[in-house]
Amino acid sequence: MIVIKTPAEIDILRECNRIVLEVLDEVGRRVQPGVTTLELDAIAGRAVRRRGAEAAFKGYRGYPKSLCTSVNEEVVHGIPSHRRLREGDIVGIDFGVRYRGYCGDAARTVRVGRVGGGAARLIETAERALREAIAAAVPGNRVGDISSAIQRTAEAEGYSVIRDFVGHGIGRDLHEDPQIPNYAASERGPRLRPGMVLAIEPMIAAGGWEVEVAENGWTARTKDRSLSAHAEYSVAVGGAGPVVLGVDGGSV
Numbered sequence: 097m098i099v100i101k102t103p104a105e106i107d108i109l110r111e112c113n114r115i116v117l118e119v120l121d122e123v124g125r126r127v128q129p130g131v132t133t134l135e136l137d138a139i140a141g142r143a144v145r146r147r148g149a150e151a152a153f154k155g156y157r158g159y160p161k162s163l164c165t166s167v168n169e170e171v172v173h174g175i176p177s178h179r180r181l182r183e184g185d186i187v188g189i190d191f192g193v194r195y196r197g198y199c200g201d202a203a204r205t206v207r208v209g210r211v212g213g214g215a216a217r218l219i220e221t222a223e224r225a226l227r228e229a230i231a232a233a234v235p236g237n238r239v240g241d242i243s244s245a246i247q248r249t250a251e252a253e254g255y256s257v258i259r260d261f262v263g264h265g266i267g268r269d270l271h272e273d274p275q276i277p278n279y280a281a282s283e284r285g286p287r288l289r290p291g292m293v294l295a296i297e298p299m300i301a302a303g304g305w306e307v308e309v310a311e312n313g314w315t316a317r318t319k320d321r322s323l324s325a326h327a328e329y330s331v332a333v334g335g336a337g338p339v340v341l342g343v344d345g346g347s348v
């Protein structure tokens with residue numbers, strides 16, 4: 097069941113996602129060669145508490161940390177550890193909050209120092225796929241139009257789209273209906289209506305789309321160990337167009 101949000105609820109979701117984006121900014125500023133992903137997790141934990149919110153991922157289905165930090169061939173759900181980031185790495189940083197009874201969720205892939213041209217192009221393509229997907233989040237379109245926009249953008253650059261993870265509705269729960277695949281499935285999916293709030297999150301890879309989950313039960317990485325990038329915003333479907341929650345002016 098897709099829950100339609102009232103304008104008052106969307107205002108709260110805006111605040112939730114403002115906190116998420118502020119924390120991502122704060123963490124992103126600390127990404128540099130030599131930092132451990134556990135240090136980044138501690139920064140996020142402090143930053144979210146200082147804002148009177150809670151880290152939504154911590155304890156979710158037993159997830160042990162506040163942040164997800166997915167390095168290079170890791171796609172999503174990398175668990176912060178004593179691993180030190182190195183110059184040239186790319187790290188997906190995914191963060192969610194719970195605040196005033198609602199959730200926020202966003203992610204970005206950050207460069208560690210100077211990265212190679214291939215890595216930069218992969219990240220830029222994930223960001224562009226997200227912008228194209230957001231542009232498709234308008235009333236009258238279907239969920240499948242969001243999916244197609246992502247797939248088209250990624251595949252035009254020769255990249256593949258991860259199939260095992262999806263975007264999702266978001267509200268009182270971190271994961272609500274509808275699921276939002278990042279590739280066009282045969283069913284075009286539910287029609288988009290004003291008041292839907294969607295966490296749109298393209299995950300793409302430089303090689304194949306197949307993933308495997310590491311021994312820790314969480315970290316998903318590409319089977320062929322090719323680089324992967326992830327970008328996510330929570331977006332409200334508005335009568336006058338998509339509103340990117342937590343961003344001034346609502347567009348990116």
Ligand code: MF3
Pocket residue numbers: 152153154156157159164173190191201202203264295297328
């Ligand atoms: N942004 C991801 C998602 O929406 C992160 C979830 S991590 C988890 O699915 F720990 F909460 F599972």
Ligand code: CO
Pocket residue numbers: 201202263264295297328
């Ligand atoms: Co999400």
